[in-house]
Amino acid sequence: MSEKTYRIQNLSCANCAKTYEENLNHLNSVEEAKVDFNSAKIYITGDATIEELEQAGAFDNIKVRDVQDLTVTHEKFWKKKENYPVYISAVLLIVTVLASYFSGQDSHLFTIGYLLSIIIGGYSLFIAGLKNLVRLKFDMNTLMTIAVIGASLIGEWFEAATVVILFAVSEALERYSMDKARASIKHLMELAPSEAIIVKDGIEVIKDVKDILVGDVMRVKPGQKFAMDGIVIKGSSTVNQASITGESKSVDKVNGDEVFAGTLNEEGVLEVEVTKLIEDTELSKVIHLVEKAQSERASSEALVDRFAKYYTPIIILISLLVMFAPPLLFNTPWHDSLYQGLAVLIIGCPCALVISTPVAIVTAIGNAARHGVLIKGGIYLEETARIDAIAFDKTGTLTIGQPVVTDLVMFKDNALIKAAALEKNSQHPIAVAILNEADKEHLEYRNLKVDDFQSITGKGVKGVIDNQDYYIGSPKLFKELGFEIDDTVSQLQAEGKTVIICGSDKIEVIIGVADDLRSESISVLDDLKSLNIKTMMLTGDNHKTAQIIADKCHIDEVKAELMPADKLKIINEEQKKQKIMMVGDGVNDAPALASANVGIAMGRGTDTALETADIALMSDNLNKIPYIIRLSKKTLTIIKQNITFSLGIKLIALLLVIPGWLTLWIAIFSDIGATLIVTLNSMRLMKKSRLNISE
Incomplete structure (x- = not known):
């Protein structure tokens, strides 16, 4: 079976990612599945269809698309269909509360209103929670389901309905925080156009980037972005490459220069020969690397996940103690203890803690x-x-890495030709400087035959020219070969220049090279x-x-x-x-x-x-x-703050059990508050001005 990668949308939370992964692995057409919450991608080994993959994620309205599909769909939170039941639930709750307030009396009709609000708003929550309860899997859906049903059984209808709605808000906040965190990837995906003008036999044809082949000629007009990587074959212009290099300064482009998908053509019309398919462009490479990087787990993230595994069971244990210990040991009212215990159960949802690091x-x-x-x-x-x-x-x-020859001390005619012939196969910056100098002197070194070419790592090269061994390299190499080094070498070195020597049985040329x-x-x-x-x-x-x-x-x-x-x-x-x-x-x-x-x-x-x-x-x-x-320092500080905030708020809420002040409202707001703080705190990393970034 082949391994395929897909992009996914609408994944609410890290716990939902785990549930989705389990659902995928239960499909007969899937041999192995991995869900990456951070980069919103899934890796499937098998032959499952997109319909099957979406069905497995129906509980969270997950949508699946091909990994090469870089189109980004923007759907406002309040327009998402999966949120409609929550709106209906909220309206029912408000109407029921107002009716109860103005009537001034209790009625079974109001209880039905609360019950409908709970069922409509929490239907998907209950389905997931009850399934997990049967499996004895205590995630956030299970804890919330127990808390809401428990609150209803002890007659706290209003609070049960409110918790359902607030839980939906909390999930929305978590989804929003990760969407904002992934915004840079969406920005990168939107950089390159999905279509390009292809010129064939003088006729312009608009093609989808998926259909453009290597060798096609692309025409890019001023103000347009390049859809593909390629080489300029006609025209000249300036190009803003900030999307690839991060540098806002524009670069001149003429015949033979390389251009990249997602960069902006500013002035002239350019014709570009396409050199890479859409999946191989520099921009696609950047997107792939960034997504891969975002999916790599940091050590603090792994630590938080390990802690969260123990955190929830401990909270459940505390919840049971709060429910049963006071009535059995101190004869306190069962209603109050059960209510407080259910509130503690809500505190057991580690949402903010789990996203504190990845966001x-x-x-x-x-x-x-x-x-x-x-x-x-x-x-x-x-x-x-x-x-x-x-x-x-x-x-x-x-240094710039473009050294130039500043000094030539010749002890034999045509010595520079031999030096250039030895260096002609090297890409080292100093070798390029020597070749450029030979070209300036119009020396025919390319036709000079070099036999038995040999690289001497870190020191130079050796070759046979006209049946004679020749060396070119550092003074250190020539010292090791037993040559007496001329005083010129130390003089040039004292001026901060790099010295290269070339010779056979004696030194024939000393070359001084400087790199600014x-x-x-x-x-x-x-x-x-x-x-x-x-x-x-x-x-x-x-x-x-x-x-x-x-x-x-x-x-x-x-x-x-x-x-x-x-x-x-x-x-x-x-x-x-x-x-x-x-x-x-x-x-x-x-x-x-x-x-x-x-x-x-x-x-x-x-x-x-x-x-x-x-x-x-x-x-x-x-x-x-x-x-x-x-x-990096700012990120580490923010991660520590996020963990402190998410745990601190929960701890404060938990301590309210002692005086009996903890309510379902406070419990769910502690979760929402922690998620909101973690999200807003992490968004500070998006602000360029606060990080003193110098272009």
């Missing part, structure tokens, strides 16, 4: 995604809040110091060059002339003393990124960065790092 995590990850930061799970958000130190790679991280600091590097490093975070630089460059860069950036500690294995070793050693984050390019730094407590990869969504790191920056903007740290 904050989902909101924070969504906030980060809107700003071009992909956090792969709640666990990394929590770990970031506890970071003590950050280790930075140099090239491409603290990013404009934000110094301010970001100073900002991190204000957050009491220690900074380090881990680089393969020489000590002198590394120290000059470190001094400019005010970095606390420098480790230079490192191999990738050395970086990994240092990260492992630091982890014994403190929590450490590694920031690198996601390629050479992969081992260190993977080993650090949190790994952050620079670069606009490169596959390596997305796969290797725990957090990926969709743009090369170091300002995002202080933002991530502030966001």
Whole structure:
């Protein structure tokens, strides 16, 4: 059987998710089912139809659609059909209360009014609650069912009807909180158009994105968004890529440049050759990663869930004690004790507690995604809040990563041609700088044959040219090979330049390469110091060059002339003393990124960065790092506040049992109040201005 993923709508709460999962697993056409409440998705192994999946969720009016269906339907809470019985119930209750008040007398007619209000408003609740009671499963539906039926049996009709309506309001609040938390995903889904103008033989045809193929030519006019990823083949324009990179500054696009689905064409008409199907676009990749991250459970969420498992049975036990102990031991009235016990039972609903962590995590990850930061799970958000130190790679991280040749000291004619020939297969930024210099000099290095090419990890490369062994690499490599190093090398290094040497039986050329600091590097490093975070630089460059860069950036500690294995070793050693984050390019730094407590990869969504790191920056903007740290600290604070609020309000309500002040009203309002506080508190994470986010 195949595994399929579907999106779902109308899932009310975490407990409903568990019930839905059980219902799905009972279907004959389903081998295994998993319901993800945070991302509102289900994973099905089997051949069940969408109708069967929706039937299993009929108790919560769950709707199912294909995972590739990114259309978002907005339905106001008061327009949802499943809420109509609650409206009727509320009207019946109000009419009955008013009739009772103005008549000034009790009547069986009023009792019937309350009873109808209870049955109409709580029908679905009772069905679910009674089924669970038969199975001895005590979830929120079971507890509320027992409380409402118990209140009715002791004659508290008005309060029983009120509890039914307030419980529906509480569920609506929980659904609202998760919908708001998932709002960023809905925003991402709405970014790319569902249709595009495809040009064939000069004729414009509007096509659904699902029908567009790789190689089709898409025409995008000013003010329109790109529906697909592709390469510009005609025209020029500026494009706002904020939806992908989080950067509001527009980027010029001309022939040969890449464009992404969901980004905005601002000025000229562009014709774009489609390079990816809709499910493979950069935007789809971002949506998938964010949804996956939101479904990853944080450690605090797992802790809360474990606590909730014991919390409800303990409350049920307390409820039974409140019901039976006072009448049996102190001869108090049975009615009062039963009433108080039923109120305690309502306090046993752990709704606010269960959503206290996921609503904050989902909101924070969504906030980060809107700003071009992909956090792969709640666990990394929590770990970031506890970071003590950050280790930075140099090239491409603290520096722009586009070095240029500044000095050429030639000891032999045509030495630069041989250096370029050795470097022509490398993508390293320094190799690119050497090739660019060779191109400027119009040197024909591409036709120069290099045999027995060999990479010397972290040091350079070797190859045979004209039957002679040639090397190109760092001064360290040439020292190890036994060469005498010219004073020019130390002079260039003292100027903060990276030095590359090329030669055979003797040194033929010394190349000085400089890479400018990013404009934000110094301010970001100073900002991190204000957050009491220690900074380090881990680089393969020489000590002198590394120290000059470190001094400019005010970095606390420098480790230079490192191999990738050395970086990994240092990260492992630091982890014994403190929590450490590694920031690198996601390629050479992969081992260190993977080993650090949190790994952050620079670069606009490169596959390596997305796969290797725990957090990926969709743009090369170091300002995002202080933002991530502030966001994570804020999230952790809010999670702690949410747990304190949700438990504190319940505890206060529970203590009202002692003087006998606890009522069904107070019990249900404590649940609604806690849910409302948790929701509003978590929504603070959506506010950009409060997190000091710098673009």
